[in-house]
Amino acid sequence: MTAAAMAADASYDPVLSKLVTSLKEAESLSSEQELHFLQNLLESKEINALVNVHSKVAKVCKDNKCAPLMSSSIQVALDVLEHLSQRCHISPICKEMFYLLQRPHVQSLLATHDAIAQKDFYPHLPDIPIEVDEDEETVKIVQLVKSNEPLVGAQSAEPIVGATIKTDEETGKIIIARIMHGGAADRSGLIHVGDEVIEVNGINVEGKTPNDVLTILQNSEGTITFKLVPSDGKGGQRESKIRVRAHFDYNPENDPYIPCKEAGLGFIRGEILHIVGQDDGYWWQARKECERTSRAGLIPSRALQERRIIYERTQKETNGDTKSSCASICSTPPPSPDSSNTITCRGPKTKKIMYNLDENDDFDRELIATYEEVSKLYPRPGVYRPIVLIGAPGVGRNELKRRLVARDPEKYRSPVPYTTRAMRPGEIPGREYLFVTRDRMETDVSAGKFIESGEYKGHLYGTAAESVKAIVNSGHVCVLSPHYQAIKSLRTPQLKPFIIHIRTPPFNRLKATREANRARSTFDDLNSRGFTDEEFNEMIHSDERINFLYGHFFDEEIVNDNLATALEQLLVCVERAESEPLWAPSSWVQ
Structure with a gap:
């Protein structure tokens, strides 16, 4: 198409038509190949369509004919989603809106709206580089206001600016070793890992130790001025998007090896942590998911925590000193990813646990549990997560399952178990x-066709995997009350179970409630008598073992000291699993 034809065609931008004409007039200034490429590019319908859209959007924004009401509609939509997730069970309209706002087409439309409202369609040109004498050292001066945030030194700490300093082993210079995410140094965007500290408040720190620098900072008031030599590395630090569920309790006040207790982040088993930095092999930076605006704190890395667990249990086996073991852990580099003896959460089983393995049971020895990466699992219409009730024998999980199914047999279904024992009077095959x-x-x-199986008094019992899948695929809620070891077979990306631990109350309450309800002993085949004190103690002991071995896998806990109350709590849990986005292993979401 000629330049004249482009000018006559209203679908072609006049500015591009002029550029084509100018190119032809300048043929003697450039190679023929380059001119041909540019001419084809400027004459393409795609480029002209994009330029037309850009021009119209720019004109509308310039004339303020269609001013946006807001420029953050996608964030509003996410807030609405979070709010609706708590109320989807109340109204069908809320539920419809909840699923509508999750559709990628709606979210893409809102993101496009925000880009136009924020005028994010203008081209961004790079800054003009400034010529600098290569022999001249660049220095930057940064001022920060002293606040109650930790600055970690070699062996001490002082609440100041939220950074870590150390002595470079090769040069002996004081450098920035770590920036605490969300701290004053991080928020300023001016101090980076690897920067060399030359002066603090006008005092030269050459030849000084990190503790000397901390003393200077401790004696400073108000504004603190740093003179720094920028590092050669990249300036900014990005927060990772990794969330993990903690599988152990941690209190930095009781950890003698953390670089700075004030910088530590305490948590309990089951809490969701946002891992914002994993640069350090020993200490990760994290914040609790429920405290998104807070400054990040230090927690032991996965490799460090796994080594602690192994050393502590090894010492318990040999009746040695656990504290000296921890010192060895912290002084030994974390295992390399390429090392043949790398330890992971799927690594070797521990050699010993807190319970007597000589007991006549089939408890698995615990795998090393530290952190599990998780993501939000959103409910899907017509697809329900299996509800799995785990508990000690006799705690009442089978009765809770029976009552839940009886409340709505059309919704809740339980697979019929298999057995090799003879049929008893009154029993019907398949019921x-x-x-x-x-x-x-x-x-x-x-052949692996059972998710659980075992032998009791000479007879085999088990639940077939196909029975569970059939109930889930039919659009019903599958309710299970298997042996605790079935967790390994059930907790898969295919089934995505919601696991609830049915727990025992204290001994006195356990005995009083069972005797008041004339509960029959499940340790007796004929259920012809009540529980004995020995059986109550065995039930509590078994409950504690299950919690120790598998507690980090449970989504909820319900103490069964009253069946009616426990059932109501179970119904609430089931409703949450059906209607709310909940944290689950990331492999289930991907």
Whole structure:
């Protein structure tokens, strides 16, 4: 198409038409290949359409004919989603809005609206580089206001600007070793890891130690002025988007090896942590997910915590000194990802646990549990997560399952277990059990067709995996009350179970409630008598073992000291699993 034809066609931008004409007049100034490429580019319909859209949007914004009401609609939508997630069970309209706002088309439309409202369509040109004498050292001066935030030194700490300093092993210079995410230094955007500290408040720090610098900072009031030599590395630090569920309790006040207790972040098992920095092999930076605006704190890294656990248990085996083991951990570099003896949360089983392994039970030895990466799992219409009730024998999880299914048999279903024992009077095949031969069941168990199976008093019992999948695929809520070791088979990305630990109350309450309700002992095949004190103690002991071994896998806990109350709590948990976005292993979401 010629330049004249482009000018006559209203769909082509006049400015681009002039550029094509100018290119042809300047043919003698450039190579023929370059001119041909530019001419084809400027004459393409795609470029002209984009330029037309840009011109119209710019004109509307300039004339203020269609001023936006807000420039952050996507954030408003996310806030509405978070609010609706708590109320989806109240109104069908709320539920419809909840799913509508999650659609990628709606979110893309809102993001486009915000980009136009913020005038994010203008081109951004890079800054003109400034020529600097290569022999001249660049220095920057940064002023920060002293606040109650920790600055970590080699062996001491002082609440000041939220950074870490150390002595460079090769040069002996004082450098910035760590920036605490969300602290004053991080918010300023002017201090970076690797920067060399030359002066603090006009005092030269050459030849001084980190503790000397901390003394200067301790004696400073108000504004603190740093003179720094910028590092050669990249300036900014990005927060990671990793969230993890903690599988252990941590209190920095009781940790003698943390670089700065004031900078530590305490948490309890089950809390969700936002890992914002993993640059240090020993100490990660994190903040609690429920405290998004707070400054990040230090927590032990996965590698460090795994080593602590191994050393502590090794020392318990040999009756040694646990404290000296921790010192060895902190003085030894974390394992390399390429090392053949790297330890991960899926690594070797521990050699010993707090319970006696000689007992006549089949508890697994615990895998090393530190952190588990999680993401929000959003509910899907018509697809329900299986509800899994785990608890000690006799605690009442089977009765809770029965009552839950009885409340709405059309919604809640429970798979019929298999057994090799003989059918008893009054039993109907397919109602209480599916009765099969021992040879057939042993064959199916070996083939991996059961999510759980075991032998009790000479007879095999088990739940088939296909039975669970059939209930889930039919659009019903599958309710299970398996043996605790079935967690390993059930906790998969395919099933995505919601696991609830049914717990025992204290001994006196356990005994009083069971005797008041004339509960029959589940340790007796005929259920012809009440529980004995020995059985109550065994129930509590088993409850504690389950919590120790598998407690980090539970989504909720319910103490069953009253069946009616426990059932109401169970209904609330089930409703949450159906209607709210909940934290789950990241592998379930991807």
